[in-house]
Amino acid sequence: MPLLTVANLEKAYCSPEGTQTRVVDVPHFELEAGSQTALKGSSGTGKTTFLNLIAGILHADSGQIVIDGEEMTGLSESGRDSLRASHIGYIFQTFNLLHGYTALENVVLGMMFGKGVDVEFAQHLLERVGLGDRMGYPPSQLSVGQQQRVAVARAIANRPRLVLADEPTGNLDYHRANEAIALVRAICHENNAALLTVSHDVGILEQFEETADFAHVNRA
Amino acid sequence: MSLLFIVRRSLRQHALSTLIAALSIALGTGLVMAVIGIKAQSVAAFTGGQIGFDAVLGARGSPLQLVLNTVFHLETSPGNIPWAMYQAMRDDPRVELAVPYALGDNYHGFRIVGTTRTLFTEFEYRDGVRFQTQGGGRFFNPARQEAVLGSYTADKLGLKVGDNFNPYHGLVFDESMRHDEQYTVVGVLKPTNSPSDRVIWIPIEGIYRMEGHVLRGSGEDYVAEPGREIPDEHKEVSAVMLKFRNPQIGFLMDATINKQGKAATLAWPIGAVMARLFDKIGWMNQILALVSYIVVVVAAGSILASVYNSINERRREFAILRSLGARRKTVFSVIVLEAASISAMGVVIGFIVYGVIFTAASAIVRAQTGIVLDLLSFHPAFIIAPVCVIILGAVAGVLPAVKAYRTDVAANL
Structure with a gap:
């Protein structure tokens, strides 16, 4: 049984003119446990909305999302929050670190609403991404690359079954982007988490064995 | 975490x-606790019976004025009564203790009260506790120009055993009203935390013989002459402090003196007389309480504004x-907890504010009345007010x- 199954998923937004604009229309999509898949697509094609629907941040207009046997689309908002906290890690393009917290605290926040806080594991993750000597630094005192690595550590902190990455290297130069995506892949692999990345960066997409054109996945 | x-x-x-929000809460909480705490302790001190006497017999007039004048050494005297009235009370078997007071002089604003040694040898200002001198002093000899000072008076005037001073005429200090008689301090009382701490006690004979004093006990003017005994019929007293053998005596005397007689006033019971004063000025306390509640509500509003304004930048x-x-x-819980935490911090600082306000108010009360208010005395408001303020803070969140x-x-x- 796949870790993630998406069926007949639809999401539309109301445009300023008052008309409904369909952004996501995915008849079928699957992701196996532990697999790593990259979806290729240019800006404005609904990639982020698709990931937000999978993460339960957005509620689908219709269709099904089943994660690890649990139907996300059938859950209440708090149920989706719980499922996200326990099963999903999310790496954002802008990292979305909290600036009032240290690197370690940001990682610990990633586990706070899920299976429980494990500071030793958070420290281990930061050491794993090469920030063992930067745990007490706030994001403002870290380079962009270092911030991205904190975001990676935070995404894996709740020991998720699925990691979603939305343009995870969008703010990095080519060299650092390659290093970063390699790190994301390695760390997901080490922690037995499936990885679903969306990106428009061809260089990044080339690193994945499994890629798909989001335009083929999404009919909208 | x-x-x-x-x-x-x-x-x-x-x-x-x-x-800023916590400080405003602190101000409000401190004010509320201070208003409630000071009121409760003042009422207890002025009406609670830790006075030692049951009643005051004085000139016909206001019982409240009589009590304020003789017990708390405030206000002016409503007039004098003949010595015979004191003698009658002293000799009445229903009266356990009768102590005469004669007032009319001061020293730098501190009242000089003429009395008998009975005040020191028999009077208990608190159950089982009599006046005691400190530092090797003694009580005055009624035949000499000697004085015993309350502890607060001695402290403020800087007088000690062996020092001499000249009384001034009147209850208000006027430099031009200096008497020629010189008195020697022979004792300083141990602190009693009562109005007695801010009094200068001298023999009642000294008041009679003070230069310029005219006695009208017999209805005619009489000026004491040196070396000659003063006939009792000329003597008069400002008040007679009374302690009854049982409470029923008070009822009987109240009926006899206040309702049937016209010669004098019996202020009895002293606590009830003072309670009527607090009833009369209760509106002032209500205003103070209202102001402090308003400060708390405004402070809660500042929490609301502070947290509310931060929400946009924290989306x-x-x-x-x-x-x-x-x-x-x-x-939702984080924000409510945050507002409650600001409130809780304010409450903690509020206890400091309470301490400052109480200490300042206590110093004024002590200077005016001699009564010492206890900063650490517990009042349920010290739990109820903080809890309510924290809840109010949470509601503001x-x-x-x-x-x-x-x-x-x-x-x-």
Whole structure:
């Protein structure tokens, strides 16, 4: 049984003119446990909305999302929050670190609403991404690359079954982007988490064995 | 790490607005506790019976004026009564103790009270406790120009055993009204935390013989002459302090002296007389309480404004927390907890504010009446007020919390 199954998923937004604009229309999509898949697509094609629907941040207009046997689309908002906290890690393009917290605290926040806080594991993750000597630094005192690595550590902190990455290297130069995506892949692999990345960066997409054109996945 | 950790971080990030809101809460809480605490202790001190006497017999007039003048050494004397009235009380078997007071002089604003040694040898200002001198002093000899000082008086005037002073005529200090008689301090009383601490006691004979004093006990003017005994019929007293053998005596004397007689007034019971004063000025306390409650409400408003204004800039923070799995109610709880925490900090500082206000008020009360209010004396308001203020703070956090609760996650990431 796949870790993630998406069926007949639809999401539309109301445009300023008052008309409904369909952004996501995915008849079928699957992701196996532990697999790593990259979806290729240019800006404005609904990639982020698709990931937000999978993460339960957005509620689908219709269709099904089943994660690890649990139907996300059938859950209440708090149920989706719980499922996200326990099963999903999310790496954002802008990292979305909290600036009032240290690197370690940001990682610990990633586990706070899920299976429980494990500071030793958070420290281990930061050491794993090469920030063992930067745990007490706030994001403002870290380079962009270092911030991205904190975001990676935070995404894996709740020991998720699925990691979603939305343009995870969008703010990095080519060299650092390659290093970063390699790190994301390695760390997901080490922690037995499936990885679903969306990106428009061809260089990044080339690193994945499994890629798909989001335009083929999404009919909208 | 818990919600408290998130709250702590948030408060630290908004340290200035947090501090200002907490200080305003502190001011309100401190005011509320001070108003309630000072009122409760003042009422207890002025009406609670730790006075030692049951009643005061004095000239026909206001019982309240009589009590204020003789017990608390405030106000002017309503007049004098003949010595014979004192003698009658002294010799009445129903009266356990009768102590005459003669007033009319001061020393630098501190009242000089002429009395007998009975005050020191028989009177108990608190159950089982009599006046005692400190530092090797003694009580005055009624035949000499000697004085015994209350502890506060001695402290404020800087007088000690062996020092001499000249009384001044009148109850208000006037430099031109200096008497020629010189008195020697022979004793300083140990602190009693009562109005007696701010009095100068001299022999009652000294008041009679003070230069310029005219006795009218017999209805005719009489001026004491040196070396000649003063006939009792000329003597008069400002008041007779009374202690009855049982409470029923008070009822009987009240009927006899106040309702049937016209020669004198019996202020009885002293606590009830003072309670009527507090009833009369109760509106003032209500105004003070109202002002302090308003300060608390305004302070709660400052919490609301402080937290509410921070919500807009923190929408992204809430969205990130939500994306990490925090539920809406978690975000709501963080904000309410934050508001309650600001309130709690304010309450803690409020105890300091209370201490400052109470200490200042206590110093004024002591200087005016000699009564010492106890800063550490417990009152239920010291628990109820802080709890209510913390709850009020939490309630003030509800509106901002609702705003945070409604944060659109996807739109703010």
